Amino acid sequence: MSAREQCFEQLLLGRAAPSAGWLNDVRAAALASARALNFPSERHDDWRFTDLSPLFQHGFHPVVSFARLTLADIEKFLVAESIRLVFVDGSYSAELSDLTRAGSGVVVKSLIECLGDQQVENHFGQHAHYLQDAFVALNTNFFEDGAFVHVAGAVAAPVHILHIATRRETPSAIYPRCLVVMEPNSHATVIEDFAGHDGNDKQDGVYFSNAVTEVVLKDYAQLRHVRVQREEKSAFHIGHGSVSAAKGSVYTSTALAFGARVSRHSLHVTQQGEGAEMHLNGLALITGRQIADTHTQIEHAVPRGKSTQLHKCIADGASHAIFSGKIVVHVGAKGTDSTQSSRNLLLSGKAHIDTQPQLEIFNDDVSCKHGATVGQIDADALFFLKSRGLTEERARNLLTHAFAAEIIDKIPVPSLVASLGRTMLKENI
Amino acid sequence: MINQGSKVLLDVKNLKASVDGVEILKGVDLTVHAGEVHAIMGVNGSGKSTFSKVLAGHPDYSVTGGSASFAGKELFALEPEERARAGLFLAFQYPVEIPGVSNSALLRMAYNTLQNERGLEELDPLEFEDLMQEKIKVVEMDPSFLGRSVNEGFSGGEKKRNEILQMAVLEPKLAILDETDSGLDIDALRIVANGVNSLLTPDNAVVMVTHYQRLLNYIVPDYVHVMSGGRIVKTGGKELALELEERGYDWLRAAA
Structure with a gap:
């Protein structure tokens, strides 16, 4: 068996947390899909720039006994005045979380505690498609717990969802999960934060964090979504986000990638309702032998959508940054206004940046602009x-x-x- | 002001320098004492801006001959940042815009670097803000410029005032002003000149590089040097600048 096959088989030995009826069915379908899909081939168009071979060198084990951290351990990651949900190696920590600022109109909870919530049943697994993506499928089957954010009205305090990975003797696989549902006219700021907890030992912590986030914006809802990937430098991080934007809604994402040996963030935003706005900002800042891949897809499916995107890669050392940003304007999406800019800074002669802005327009009466630059200091x-x-x-x-x-x-x-x-x-x- | 017996700050001997293999400076001699104001004049391409950049250590220029000592140190053995820390300052002809770096953050970083060099305490942001409130008066600058990115969206005059503000904060021994008057309207010129004058002491010195006599009405030089063909071809007092204004540069070029 090749390293790649071995790595995948080892992941499949994970255990799915026990859960309610409908979720068991979803998990079973996801597991079957994962088996069928396996790791994406390097010939797969969406993966051809991304060298996953460092990932295949490890066998990742499920986390069965969860570490206990104190607030002091995670102090440097805390965001003042926030509503905080903390997960340690994928498991919810009520002790470290602080929900006191969650007022009326907002639910911020462990996802597993909310399986009876109709919104969870309606939306979980419906936006991030586990039938198409092996990593999404693995997460959907194996996730231990996750965050559920349900907003009606306006929440002033930012919601901080902090995922901490601890160092373990054997490489571990963890599956952060998040579902955000924004009711009509609601407003919120959600920060997803993926961090490695560097203990006292100087040993590198190897783990695989495979995250999935689903976001639903109903009519005229506004979400400011922040994503900070600051995993340990020897970790692996594959994150997927799917966003559905209804009529008049505004989705603004700022996604940062600093950590991990190999990381990938794919974000798929679909304009489902007229006049929705989507603003995507991204930054990858890497050095050494790091690989950071950002794949985004913005789909304008209906008229008068607006999207802007600014992505920056900064690559030092012998690192490799990848940006692929696709904007699709479907038939009927008249009056679409879209701009995309990829700006890149190469700090070393050994670093490498691939940037691929793509426009696919199946319509006239649209305004679409894109451009890419690569420069030095x-x-x-x-x-x-x-x-x-x-x-x-x-x-x-x-x-x-x-x-x-x-x-x-x-x-x-x-x-x-x-x-x-x-x-x-x-x-x- | 010329003081007999004051310290030599800068002593340049037979300096030759080239860019891309083309020799621009062909043997420049210049001695600047503490307390003095010098003007270096000349037509475009005479080498005067090159001279200022070579002194500051611009990487595009290579020194191919001669020597320069600055405050007792071999100038060309020092990196640009070491020259700055030794008290050399270049006010740029074309100040760069640096989006994302606030003016006050840069000034504080530069100031604290010098404080370290001098063995003095660094200032924290609050203490530094107090200092800045004093310094911005030198160039009559609106405090809102401190919070903005370095030179980003500044007018030509504002950029030049910002250079002088940096000079006021860093208090160099020798300030080289490279075409600081270019692109300034008369009000900005007056403000910049007043700023420079207020910073002059018997212990420091200024070298102005300029094309026009106009600036010298405001900052009165002790010496005027004319550069032509990469050499200083004539040196005189402030009256030489007036003569140049009247007669142009051609008669000197012929002499060179």
């Missing part, structure tokens, strides 16, 4: 900063940070913007 700016006394390293770091800041500053939570900025400058990434 501006020599004049570098000399200017050095002439003000900054070392080469500091100056490069500052310019890199400035390039990244355009995306990070879009996060609508100032304290998170500040803490990410400090981390970046300190870690010299």
Whole structure:
């Protein structure tokens, strides 16, 4: 058996958490689908840039006994004044969570606790298609627990969903899951945060975090969705998001990828109702031998949709960043207004960036623009900063940070913007 | 101001420099003492801007001959940032825009770098803000510029004022102003010149590189040097600038 087959077989040895009737049926169907699909082939058009072979070198085991962390352990990840759900290795931790700011009109809970909720039954597994994607299928079968956010009205406090992976003796597989349902005219900010808990040992923690998020925006709902991937540098992270945007709704995503040896974020946003707006901002900032892949697809299925997208990759060391952004304007989606920009910064001669903006338009009467640039640190700016006394390293770091800041500053939570900025400058990434 | 016996800050001897293999400076000599104001004038292409960039250490230029000592150090042995820390300052002809880096963050970083160099305490953001409230008066700048990205969306005049603000914060021993007057209207020119004048002390010095005499009405030089063909071909007092205004540069080019 090849390493690839072995790795997959090992994942299938995981155990599905016990659950209610309808979910058992979904899990069973997902498991069957996972078996049938297996890992995507490197010849698969959506995967041809992404080298998964480092993932296949490990056998990932299910987590059966969950670590107990204290608030002090996760302090550096906390977002002030938030409604907080914490998951440790995929399992919900009521002790670390803080739901005191969840007022009326909002449900923020463990998904497993909400299986009786009609919204969960209606939407779970209906948007992220486990029949088409093996990673989604694995998550759907094996997820231990997840977050359920149901908003009616407006929530002022950001919802912070923090997934912490702990170090274990054997590589573990964890399956973060999230369902967000936004009722008509509701407003909220949701932060999904994937972090590695670096303990005292200097050993690298190898784990595989396979996450799935489904978002439903009903008419005129507005969601600001933040995603921070700051897994440990030796971890693997595959995340999938599916968003359904109804009439007049506004979905704004800011997704950051800093961590993991190999990471992939695929985000699929579908405009289901007239006049919906979708704004996607992304940043991958990597170094060493990291691989960070972002695949997005925005589908305009009905008239007068608006989408904007700005994605940036910054690659240092011998890293490899990939961006593939597809925008599809279907027949009948008249009056679509779409712009997409991919801007990239190469910090080293050994780093590599692939960028693939794609427009597929099956309609006239639309306005679509896209463009891509790849550049290096501006020599004049570098000399200017050095002439003000900054070392080469500091100056490069500052310019890199400035390039990244355009995306990070879009996060609508100032304290998170500040803490990410400090981390970046300190870690010299 | 010329003071007999004041310290030599900059001593350039027979400096030769080239860019892309083309020799631009062909033997420049210049000595600047503490307390002095020098103007280097010349037509476009005479080498005066190259001279200022070479002194600051711009990587596009290579020094091919001669020497320069600055504050007792061998200037060309120092990296650009080491020159800055030793007290050399270049006000850029075309200040770069740096989106994403706030003016105040940059100034504080640069200031604290120098504080470290001088063995002094760094200032935290609050202390630094107090200092800035004083410094921005030098260039009559609106405090809102501090929170904006470095030079982003600034007018030409605002960019030049920002350069002088950096000079005010860093308090260099020697400031080289490269065409600081270009693109300035008369009000901005006056503000920039007042700023520079207010920063002059008997311990520091200024070298202005300029095409026009106009700036010298506001910042009065002790010496005027004319550069032509990569050399200083004539040196005089402030009256030389007036003569140039009247007669142009052609008579000197012929002399060179």
